[in-house]
Amino acid sequence: MLITIASGKGGTGKTTIAVNLALIIKEMLPVMLLDCDVEEPNAHLFLQPSFTQHRGVFTTVPKVDETKCDGCGRCSSFCAYGAIAIVEKQPIIFPELCHSCGGCSLVCPTEAITEIPRKIGSVETGAGKGIQITKGSLAIGSPLAPVVVNAVRDTAPANHRGRVVIIDASPGTSCSVVAAVQNTDFCLLVTEPTPFGLHDLALAVELATKLQLPYGVVINRSGLGDSGVYDYCSEARIPILMEIPFDTRYASCYAKGGLLVEAFPDLKEQFHNLWDRIRDRLASDKPPYAWG
Amino acid sequence: MQELLIISGKGGTGKTSITAGFAALARNIVIADCDVDAANLHMLLRPVTYHTEGFIGSQKAEIDPHKCTNCRTCEEHCRFDAIKILNAHSVVIAMACEGCGVCRLVCPEGAVTLEDHMSGHLFLSDTRYGPLVHARLGIAEENSGKLVAKVRENARLIAETQDSDYIIIDGPPGTGCPVISSSSGVDLALIVTEPTVAGLHDLKRVHRLIDHFAVPAMVCINKWDLDKEYAEEIETYCRHHKIELAGRIPFDRGVVSALAKGLPAVDYEIAGAPQLAGAGHAIQHVWQAVLHRLSSLSA
Ligand code: SF4
Ligand code: SF4
Numbered sequence: 001m002l003i004t005i006a007s008g009k010g011g012t013g014k015t016t017i018a019v020n021l022a023l024i025i026k027e028m029l030p031v032m033l034l035d036c037d038v039e040e041p042n043a044h045l046f047l048q049p050s051f052t053q054h055r056g057v058f059t060t061v062p063k064v065d066e067t068k069c070d071g072c073g074r075c076s077s078f079c080a081y082g083a084i085a086i087v088e089k090q091p092i093i094f095p096e097l098c099h100s101c102g103g104c105s106l107v108c109p110t111e112a113i114t115e116i117p118r119k120i121g122s123v124e125t126g127a128g129k130g131i132q133i134t135k136g137s138l139a140i141g142s143p144l145a146p147v148v149v150n151a152v153r154d155t156a157p158a159n160h161r162g163r164v165v166i167i168d169a170s171p172g173t174s175c176s177v178v179a180a181v182q183n184t185d186f187c188l189l190v191t192e193p194t195p196f197g198l199h200d201l202a203l204a205v206e207l208a209t210k211l212q213l214p215y216g217v218v219i220n221r222s223g224l225g226d227s228g229v230y231d232y233c234s235e236a237r238i239p240i241l242m243e244i245p246f247d248t249r250y251a252s253c254y255a256k257g258g259l260l261v262e263a264f265p266d267l268k269e270q271f272h273n274l275w276d277r278i279r280d281r282l283a284s285d286k287p288p289y290a291w292g
Numbered sequence: 293m294q295e296l297l298i299i300s301g302k303g304g305t306g307k308t309s310i311t312a313g314f315a316a317l318a319r320n321i322v323i324a325d326c327d328v329d330a331a332n333l334h335m336l337l338r339p340v341t342y343h344t345e346g347f348i349g350s351q352k353a354e355i356d357p358h359k360c361t362n363c364r365t366c367e368e369h370c371r372f373d374a375i376k377i378l379n380a381h382s383v384v385i386a387m388a389c390e391g392c393g394v395c396r397l398v399c400p401e402g403a404v405t406l407e408d409h410m411s412g413h414l415f416l417s418d419t420r421y422g423p424l425v426h427a428r429l430g431i432a433e434e435n436s437g438k439l440v441a442k443v444r445e446n447a448r449l450i451a452e453t454q455d456s457d458y459i460i461i462d463g464p465p466g467t468g469c470p471v472i473s474s475s476s477g478v479d480l481a482l483i484v485t486e487p488t489v490a491g492l493h494d495l496k497r498v499h500r501l502i503d504h505f506a507v508p509a510m511v512c513i514n515k516w517d518l519d520k521e522y523a524e525e526i527e528t529y530c531r532h533h534k535i536e537l538a539g540r541i542p543f544d545r546g547v548v549s550a551l552a553k554g555l556p557a558v559d560y561e562i563a564g565a566p567q568l569a570g571a572g573h574a575i576q577h578v579w580q581a582v583l584h585r586l587s588s589l590s591a
Binding site for chain 1: 300301302303304305308329330332335350351369371372387390391392393394397398429431432433434436437464465466467468469470471472486487488489490493494497498500501504505518519522545548551552554
């Protein structure tokens with residue numbers, strides 16, 4: 001089973017939910033955690049895994065053989081992303097703009113273009129606290145987050161029967177979030193009860209609906225804001241699967257990289273209930289994204 | 293005219309509340325919300341929009357079913373897995389298509405065209421603090437970097453015609469393409485962090501990015517009193533790496549109450565609410581430090 005933890009707004013506690021839920025499920029089933037927030041991966045800070053494997057994530061970019069290039073400029077006019085400029089009849093390549101479509105080498109009439117690998121990030125796998133974890137990191141200055149997200153997802157076995165894979169997605173609703181959440185079984189949308197939280201939850205709901213994913217909401221830091229998120233959820237008939245009250249003890253546990261389910265028995269029970277609710281939901285035969 | 297970017301790496305550190313505070317304190321500015329994926333600044337600045345335009349972020353391929361002979365050449369060449377066979381016809385899955393044009397290049401029947409794809413909107417607005425340029429990228433759309441560049445381009449145009457002193461930019465979270473596009477060529481980046489293990493981790497990553505683009509940086513610790521030891525650790529890190537500290541802002545429930553009223557924390561305090569010594573006050577100090585640094589950079 002594949003469960004994604006997502007949120008429209010950053011900093012609502014996605015990683016906290018992902019890590020603590022994984023620890024609860026671990027008591028019953030094998031769990032794997034995929035940190036697909038490749039721009040700011042954080043799950044490892046809480047699970048303290050030892051990574052045993054490390055590999056680079058590569059894309060390809062063109063390389064021009066100057067002895068063959070006659071400066072016709074067809075590669076440059078073909079490239080939809082402006083990754084090739086022609087200056088004084090010489091192509092100049094901007095690798096960070098290239099999407100690796102391969103078009104320039106196809107259009108080049110003198111076969112002067114070949115493709116070479118370029119590192120855009122890395123993927124590390126290991127285990128911590130009995131949980132298998134994969135961490136993806138986007139190289140600093142590289143824009144191609146979705147490619148690294150896919151590389152992280154590829155580390156999970158294709159057949160995940162009998163195990164639970166939890167995906168920590170990046171915040172927002174952009175293409176890298178889509179890469180993390182598409183083709184999963186359930187999406188937990190984490191939010192906080194503030195006007196910002198509400199605004200961005202509505203965007204996340206739109207994304208889950210567009211991708212036809214069943215979803216439910218977790219409200220973090222309840223008691224801190226107003227009733228907007230609750231009103232929205234009840235009106236749209238979106239289930240609130242768990243609430244974590246704002247508590248400076250929880251905040252400082254998180255601050256130090258601590259684990260809520262280890263430090264607070266009452267929260268441990270809450271996470272158990274959350275897992276039960278997700279399972280119930282998935283076991284029912286109702287259409288996937290209609291609740292109630 | 294100088295450009296100030298407010299950025300955080302980690303989401304939820306309070307970047308937008310601080311940006312709104314600066315907007316309320318500054319004079320003669322243009323404000324740019326570059327968090328085009330989940331823009332929030334408008335909720336505090338309550339803009340009146342006078343111009344909306346569609347944003348063509350990319351193109352998408354389309355296959356004419358009457359010309360297509362289903363030879364599958366396009367499918368073979370598409371690197372993004374965007375062409376599938378549906379009812380014995382090749383069709384383009386729009387969400388996966390990156391508009392590279394390879395399918396059009398290789399199609400022997402000339403069945404493929406590329407059509408403009410509208411992936412978001414750009415807004416020009418007025419607020420009580422000055423002009424605001426903001427945008428909204430559609431759900432599941434790409435090319436946020438290009439939209440960010442558009443927002444900044446418009447902000448610069450307005451700033452030039454109005455002879456503004458500063459452009460204040462609310463940046464997106466993370467370190468990916470919209471962040472890169474927000475950082476290029478700004479005069480100063482203020483990194484807003486929080487005293488947590490994740491806050492420090494993400495501060496390091498985003499600072500490396502800012503450094504990579506040779507942009508001067510300052511750090512401000514928001515909600516610093518939620519973990520004073522960790523705040524200390526962040527300050528030590530900054531001293532070691534010669535990143536100037538712009539100040540600390542305490543955790544203050546008033547920020548959320550002000551938000552619920554659609555007000556930046558600084559205005560809320562000026563309006564005579566309690567907690568005069570709270571976050572709003574601290575934001576004023578941070579703003580002074582930022583101004584000071586900006587003026588030394590322009591000297
Ligand atoms: S591979 Fe595609 S995106 Fe990259 S430079 Fe060539 S044409 Fe442009
Ligand atoms: S334009 Fe490029 S990405 Fe889109 S379908 Fe054609 S080959 Fe694939």
